[in-house]
Amino acid sequence: MQRYFVPETDWDNMNVTIQGDDAHHINRVMRSKEGDSVICNHPNGKAAICEISEIESSKVYLKIQEWLDTSAELPVEVTISQGLPKGDKFDLIVQKGTELGAHSFIPFNAERSVVVWDDKKMDKKMKRFAKIVKEASEQSHRNRIPRIMPMMTLSELIEESSNYDVKIFPYEEEARSDHHKSLGKIVKGLEAGQKLLVCIGPEGGFSANEAEELTKNGFSPVRLGPRILRTETAALYTLASISYHFEELGCN
Template sequence: MQRYFVDKFEESSTIITGDDVHHIIRVMRMDVGHQIICCDPNGKVARCTITEISNDVVFVNVVEWIEKSNELPIKVTIASGLPKGDKLEYVIQKGTELGASEFVPFIAARSVVKWDEKKGLKKVERWNKIAKEAAEQSHRTIIPSVHEALSLTDLLTYSQSYDYKLIAYEEDAKSGEKSKLVRLFNELVEGQSLLVVVGPEGGLSEKEVSRLEENGFLTCSFGPRILRTETAPLYVLSAVSYYFELAR
């Protein structure tokens, strides 16, 4: 059943606006009486019936509230050093499918891409659209938020509210470290939050790693192989899913 995100439910009804109206009418060719799934920002989910369609609004009534949640038991935020090309779009799309709660791009010392504030707003808009579409496709109950690119200093400030903070560090992988991630998973409790920092193509500088460690971040490897900047976030999200959803 097709899934759409709405701003809020009004008791037993809601409305759908924006591009989703075109999708319902022109792409899915739905009409009054068709049923869809609707989700609001608070994670409320309902099976709904379309009751009325206009050019810019679709009206629906709730048929049944759905209690099941498809969200990861751990809130995982991916902080990516700005990579080249469309790699971040890939991370956002696939990371959303794998259960990420937020994406925070940051301007790393070795980021080749330069952040343009004027063009940045359009990029963030596109990134959030990618997250929305991926959330619908993967039957998420929330849409992960995608932030504007932060400086490292701003990222450190932002990180203060997290329960656990990790650095995907290739030097740990090269040295054979393989126990920190498992130990951290053993400490994590469902409902807690985890912030994972991944460097850009050239990795994080020693100075950046030192600043992160000074602010409570733990370096660790994601296995013995060196992962690309767009692969590491997907590895850790998959690991969280396995440990907290499948292995229990």
Template sequence: MQRYFVSPADMTDLSVTITGDDANHIAKVMRMEVGDRVICSDNQGRVALCEIKQIERDSIYTSIIEPIEESKESPIRVTIAQGIPKGDKLEAIVQKGTELGAQAFLPFSSSRCIVKWDEKKGQKKKQRLEKIAKEAAEQSHRSRIPYVLPPVSFKSLLKKAADFDYKIVAYEEDAKIGETQRLAKLLNEMAPGVSVLCAIGPEGGLSQQEVDELIEAGFISCGLGPRILRTETASSYILSAISYHFELMR
């Protein structure tokens, strides 16, 4: 069943109004009719099964049949701090990370970033990433859309680390020397509800100096298994490990 996010103002106790691109998707793409049902979420935890009552050009009017009680959000609040990669890799990271339960994405620049965030095109890029996160959240039936935060400098990332309970940096040199215990140890220490900041370097990785600064800021340097992962794969590995540990093994 199709799921759509709406603003809290469009979701009352009895009805939900769907507007914009989602209304067009229902009418033109899905070709739904009066009587068809959809799931609506206000992106604040409220989810309901709704029935379409009226279809207009730019709006779909529905009535709430019943609330849906569900637990689709990860018990660990994970923010992926991603060194800005080349091409459309950041889009893939946001899409897959949303499906795997990330709470937020924080792009950052580092010394080995080949691509620099274009301030002129930055707002459009952020909007594109937010759209990808919304669509992925709908597809994976999440109750909330992850935040796509504005990009920050490496120094700003170090300052933001103080806001999190746990900090992890994925470091390929640790994997090369066979480090496989620290991530598992951290997962065993964590409890549901904690916040985690995961720093992942761009294609060229993080420099030794940057890793040293992250460690000084409270990050734990971890290898992600015995193999060296691409930058676009690392966040999926971490999120999958967290999901397995806290959602499948509980």
């Protein structure tokens, strides 16, 4: 059943109105008819099966039939702070990261980031990212749309990190160490409801200065297996590991 995220202003008791691109999708792409059902997600995370009562060119009117008591959210809130990568890799990270359960994303301007996002480019990219995470949330039947936070510097990221229970950063030097700290050890120590911040370097990895600053401010360097992963793979590896631990092994 198709799922749509509907702004709070378009909910009224037992009635829901879908507008804009989603209304066009229902009408022109799905070619839905009155009496068909879709799932509507409220910003509070709740979802309901709704029946289409009327279709206009730019609006679709629905009536709530049944509230659903299910959630597809990870038991821990995982924020991915991603060092700005080249090309469209960030698109892939937010899309697949959303499918794997990320709670939010923070673009991070690392020392070794090759790309530069000025204000104009940033505004354009944020709009694109918002569209990507919304569509990925609908496709994967998420209860919430992940938040894309403003781009941060290292110092801003460290300040933001005070809001998290656990903070880690995959580090190549840790992967080569005989006394490494594995992601598995970190995940086993997590408890449902905690907030985890994962800071991932760009293609060139973290500089020695960045690694020192992160460690000094409570981030634990970790190894993501014995292989060196690409920057766009690291976040997905981490999220998949957390999902497997909590959702498949049932370790809550």
